[in-house]
Amino acid sequence: MLLARLIAFAVLGLLATAPGLAHAATFDVDHATQLWLATLSAPAKARSDAYFEGGEWLALWGTLFSLAICWFLLRVRLLAKVRDAMHRRGWRPWLGLLACALVFIAVDTLLSLPWSFYTGYLRERQYGLMNQSVAAWLGDQAIGLVLGAVTGSLLLLVIYAVIRKYPKHWWLIGTGVVGIAISFLVLITPVFIVPLFNTQSELPDGPVRARVVAMAKAYNVPSEHIYLVDASRQSDRISANVSGIGPTIRISLNDNLLKKTSEAETAAVMGHELGHYVLGHVWRTVIVLTLLMGLLLWLASRIAPALIRHSGQRWDVRGLSDPASLPVLAGVLSVLSLLATPLTNTLIRVDESEADAFGLDAAREPDGFASSAMKLSAYRKITPGPLEEMLFFDHPSGQTRVRMAMQWKKDHVPGATEVVPPPLPDPKP
Numbered sequence: 191m192l193l194a195r196l197i198a199f200a201v202l203g204l205l206a207t208a209p210g211l212a213h214a215a216t217f218d219v220d221h222a223t224q225l226w227l228a229t230l231s232a233p234a235k236a237r238s239d240a241y242f243e244g245g246e247w248l249a250l251w252g253t254l255f256s257l258a259i260c261w262f263l264l265r266v267r268l269l270a271k272v273r274d275a276m277h278r279r280g281w282r283p284w285l286g287l288l289a290c291a292l293v294f295i296a297v298d299t300l301l302s303l304p305w306s307f308y309t310g311y312l313r314e315r316q317y318g319l320m321n322q323s324v325a326a327w328l329g330d331q332a333i334g335l336v337l338g339a340v341t342g343s344l345l346l347l348v349i350y351a352v353i354r355k356y357p358k359h360w361w362l363i364g365t366g367v368v369g370i371a372i373s374f375l376v377l378i379t380p381v382f383i384v385p386l387f388n389t390q391s392e393l394p395d396g397p398v399r400a401r402v403v404a405m406a407k408a409y410n411v412p413s414e415h416i417y418l419v420d421a422s423r424q425s426d427r428i429s430a431n432v433s434g435i436g437p438t439i440r441i442s443l444n445d446n447l448l449k450k451t452s453e454a455e456t457a458a459v460m461g462h463e464l465g466h467y468v469l470g471h472v473w474r475t476v477i478v479l480t481l482l483m484g485l486l487l488w489l490a491s492r493i494a495p496a497l498i499r500h501s502g503q504r505w506d507v508r509g510l511s512d513p514a515s516l517p518v519l520a521g522v523l524s525v526l527s528l529l530a531t532p533l534t535n536t537l538i539r540v541d542e543s544e545a546d547a548f549g550l551d552a553a554r555e556p557d558g559f560a561s562s563a564m565k566l567s568a569y570r571k572i573t574p575g576p577l578e579e580m581l582f583f584d585h586p587s588g589q590t591r592v593r594m595a596m597q598w599k600k601d602h603v604p605g606a607t608e609v610v611p612p613p614l615p616d617p618k619p
């Protein structure tokens with residue numbers, strides 16, 4: 191089989207380089223798409239499908255796991271005990287709440303550690319995506335815990351103060367609070383949060399930088415800084431992103447993208463990121479996610495008090511404004527967010543598809559775009575069914591992206607010819 195693949199590779203490689211041989215009189219979008227999809231070998235496709243489909247199930251098991259933790263904390267009345275201990279010491283209510291929030295975040299993180307270790311480390315390693323040692327991974331988790339404890343407890347202090355003051359309409363004001371918190375986090379991410387985990391440097395001068403700068407200038411996007419992030423510190427995934435809001439907004443690419451893709455592919459990906467920037471997707475995402483959070487908080491404001499009425503006595507939880515109710519609120523919100531996943535995915539996927547279309551116009555590299563979309567098979571299923579793509583995909587699938595690129599090629603490249611791409615390398619054993 192290996193020999194057959196090598197021969198196929200040699201023949202396809204020759205075809206790709208021999209001018210005219212792969213020429214098609216009229217460009218056939220379907221056929222060109224199939225040629226790209228065929229670059230993924232059967233074993234590589236099986237592995238890519240297994241990784242992605244496994245991830246779909248992990249989302250469900252992960253929610254059940256956090257529900258189990260919340261239920262356990264309620265059964266042992268941990269936060270009720272913290273609340274009472276703080277009360278006996280005569281601490282102010284807000285300090286008692288802070289203590290409850292910190293204990294909850296710390297215990298929840300520790301109890302989830304085996305699960306996070308399997309999903310975030312072992313499984314990633316198994317699929318050849320993990321580049322970190324266990325110690326380095328644990329170090330990142332510890333930074334994440336501190337970060338989560340600071341931001342989470344501040345947010346909870348405000349939310350519980352709002353619940354106390356407006357027991358009926360707290361969810362509405364809470365939505366505003368969450369919106370401000372999301373915007374603030376997005377604002378500080380590139381400047382204060384990314385540097386805690388990675389080093390950002392200027393993308394070195396060269397053809398890739400010149401290409402990105404030229405594209406940015408064409409759309410009046412500031413291009414003095416193009417950031418390169420050493421994502422290979424953690425993983426093998428290729429990606430790029432737009433982060434920040436207002437004064438901190440920036441386009442970055444990760445070093446895996448630079449290492450593993452050609453100039454045409456990098457340009458295609460950066461055209462997509464430029465699309466997010468120019469089309470104002472960061473703001474749109476913040477607003478959309480805040481509205482979605484409003485819906486979840488409204489539902490939680492109905493469900494959580496009902497649960498407390500039913501079992502509050504057994505858990506020693508006296509109402510939603512009691513800080514001991516935290517696991518109830520967290521459990522309800524984790525189930526609601528799981529149920530909202532298809533909606534969240536679709537809202538994000540619409541932006542992603544818009545950025546794809548923009549990127550094709552900006553970079554004019556349909557084959558580079560198709561090729562980079564195929565390389566994402568390392569972590570995203572390439573040919574899902576339509577329903578699966580709608581429910582589980584927060585980006586268009588490889589298949590959808592390749593077809594869009596080939597359609598663009600037909601519509602925009604006069605005398606477009608088919609490229610016969612070389613097969614993608616098989617996954618590491």
Ligand SMILES: [Zn+2]
Nearest residue numbers: 462466542545
């Ligand atoms: Zn994107």
